[in-house]
Each structure stands twice: as C-alpha cells, then as structure tokens.
Amino acid sequence: MPVLLLLDENLSEQLLPSLSARFPDSAHVRALGMGGAADSTVWDFARQGGFLLVTKDEDFVTLSVLRGAPPKVIWLNIGNADNSDTLALLLRHAEAIEQFASHPDAGFLALAFAPRAG
DSSP: OOOEEEEOTTSOGGGHHHHTTTSTTOEETTTTTOTTOOHHHHHHHHHHHTEEEEESOHHHHHHHHHHOSSSEEEEEOOTTOOHHHHHHHHHHTHHHHHHHHHOSSOOEEEEOOOOOOO
C-alpha cells in the first residue's frame, strides 16, 4: 500500500511533483482547499484520508502526543529551509518514512538536517 503524504501549508506545493514518484497520490492542504484551515480540520482530514501529515508546525506533534495516531505526523525541524533542501531531506529518509508508516506504535517522526561539520 502506498504511503500518502499530506503537506501542511507551511511547506511548498512545489514539492509534490518531485515527491510523487516515491509517494504517489500525496497532496497539499492548499490544493485541497484547506489553506488557513484550523489544525483540527487538517488533522481530521489526514486521519480520514489515511495520510501521514508532513509539517514544520510543532502543534501537530503536540496533537499527536495528546490524541495519538492516526494520523501519524512527520515533523520537519528545518527552519526556513528552501524547497530543494526540504525535498532532499524527505527523499533521503523515504525508507524511514515508509517504515514509520507501517510501525504500529509510532505516532510521529522528527526529521532534521545533519549538523554541519566544523
């Protein structure tokens, strides 16, 4: 079963075409008409649609701890990274994302850039 990603509005819609080969049928909240929607609305949509919610918003991590999965949350702790760095991070961790999606107990996955040397 393919892993479906739902990108939160704090991420660019331009990421979707490059993610589609690895994560087909993924979506973006703005493309679904949910730009500016309350976190609870996005949460419920992700839960009902079987999406992993990808976000830079720590509030969704809190919801994950309080409510439990689904949906599962992928939290990108990356600040104001550009699209190419964000895309590279997600693709570099694609296997970990797929394993996370199938893990019965995991509620959120935090991804960040490796510390820079020296």
